[in-house]
Amino acid sequence: MAVPYRFSLFRFLLCSVLTLPSLASAHDLEIHGSNTVGATLAPSLVQGYLEQLTNGKVARQSTSRENEQILVARQQGKKLSVRVAAHGSSTGFRTLAVDQADIWASSRPARASEVQQVSHIADLTGLSSEHVIAIDGLAILVHQSNPISQMSIETLRKVFSGQIRNWSEIGGSNNPIRLYARDDRSGTWDTFKTLVLDKTAPLHDSALRYESNDQLSDDVSRDPYSIGFAGLASVRNSKLLAISDGDAPALKPNQLTVASEDYPLSRRLFMYTLGEQAPDLAKGLIEYALSAEGQGRVAASGFISQNPIAVKPELDDSVPETFKRLTQSYQRLTVNFRFSEGRTKLDNKAHRDLLRVKHYLQQHKRSADDLLLIGFADAQSDELRAQMISELRALSVRRALNHAGVPYVSYTGYGHYMPVGGSGNQRNGRVEVWIKSR
Known part of the structure; x- marks a missing residue:
């Protein structure tokens, strides 16, 4: 029993230092953090989830503080209340760390210092804690x-x-x-x-x-x-x-360039929870946010949904003729598979994207034979090495798709050509997903 006691004492002391008022019992769910997420997107997701959960109407109430609102519904005669406080990403972490928020809404990844601060409670970099809810x-x-x-x-x-x-x-x-x-x-x-x-x-x-x-x-x-x-x-x-960015062509943010994260200033929007310790209501909201319906609300809120769509990209004169020929009978899905920094391991978003690609094929009555994976590497001193790295990345995604139930997808590598960022930029190491045009 000593560990829980120290854990509670830690939270009490940290709470005292931060001088934050106790809010945990005021509402059934507390979401704190980013104004980007909290202004429109989080309330929309909460409303959709509560409507699905209660099969009833959801009321919105303003509070005495700017950039805060409360959403209220009733389930079997019981009031359900969710508070969304949008005062900045850093404020969301602080309230999560002292158990005064159930979900931390963030428009940046968790910092190493933040991950370390709550490492005795949960791993914020793990699949059960880090949830990419939209691309911006x-x-x-x-x-x-x-x-x-x-x-x-x-x-x-x-x-x-x-x-x-x-x-x-x-x-x-x-x-x-x-x-x-x-x-x-x-x-x-x-x-x-x-x-x-x-x-x-x-x-x-x-x-x-x-x-x-x-x-x-x-x-x-x-x-x-x-x-x-x-x-x-x-x-x-x-x-x-x-x-x-660097020698890469200038891009405007749009459905394809942002969803694929090719746009130099694209970013992921997150909801963080404390892993398996998160309350059921928080887990339910996360699952709703990541679902096809939740991603529809993401798009309606003005952000980029992670539901894949097929787009025929405009390939300008900077694109090699060999690549144009390779993709001439294909459209590109608005998803790139990316890897954890410095690793060949797929990141947390990629694990969800595997299922999204599978769902896209089922929804549009397509098969794995219609897909083509094209891997890319960052700039290398040796062209052969770049080609090998790009093919290995594509092969890694092929194996992951096979494990997810999408077997034997065609793949190839395109070396270090067609970068989307400057030399050394992690975004260059990617696997694009193409699908045959009908």
Whole structure:
């Protein structure tokens, strides 16, 4: 009995340090964290789940605090209450760690320090704790009148760090650049800082900071000399820029580029739970969010669903003729299989994607014979080595699909050609899924 006692004492002390009020008994389910997830997506998923669970109506109630709401339903005469508090990804982890939230909504992966902090309770990197509920593109926004249509990540870094201060320096009008950024509690900010800025190029002090994606986008749409970043669901009336990374072509975020995570500023949206210790209501909501119906609500909320669809991509002049011939009778599914960093092991999202591909084939009355897996490697010094790595990645996915009940899928490798990121970018090591056109 000593271990549970120490565990409870740990939580009590941590709670005292953070001076967070006790909320655990106020509601049947507590979801805390990202504004990107919590503003629209999480409430929509909760509503769908409660409607399915209770076969009744769900009421929404506002609270005295901004960016919070409560959803209420009745099951067999008993009130079910779910609180969604969207004050930033970091706040979600803190409340989960002290048992004041059942689900942590996050627009960034758990940090190593966070994983370690709760490692005695659960493994946040495990399949039962880490749940990718949607894919989002970090939207780079300017005013509709701005003549610039694309920008590299390197230029973006110089703009937001203040090294470039006037639009005329990058092909725009002779006017000062005004910066709009999310606040430092936001997972959107963490993602931008990780993917765009670095220690040598911090955010310039002149940037206006926002807790809300929508408010930031609305202000950008009213300021002709502005540039800002927000979640893809918050583009609203602003203009969206195409973004390039390294020598890869500039891409705008859309259904294919974001769902496949080829877009340089794509990111995963997460819900984290404490593994098997999560309450049944939390587990049920997670399963609903990952289901085809839940992913439909993801799309309706303005994010990118993980339900695969077939798309005929536009292949520009940068695509080799050999690849065009290889895929000429195929469409591409909006899913890429990716691997844990530095490993050949499929990541947590990929395990779900195996089942989604299987479901797609069943739903559209297609077979494994219609699929083609194409593996890619990051840049290698030796072309033969790159080809071998790309084929091994495709073979790894083929075996996993076989284990999931989709046997003997055709596969090939395309070496280190057609990168989607700069040299060394993990996104280059991927397996694309193609399906024969009808």
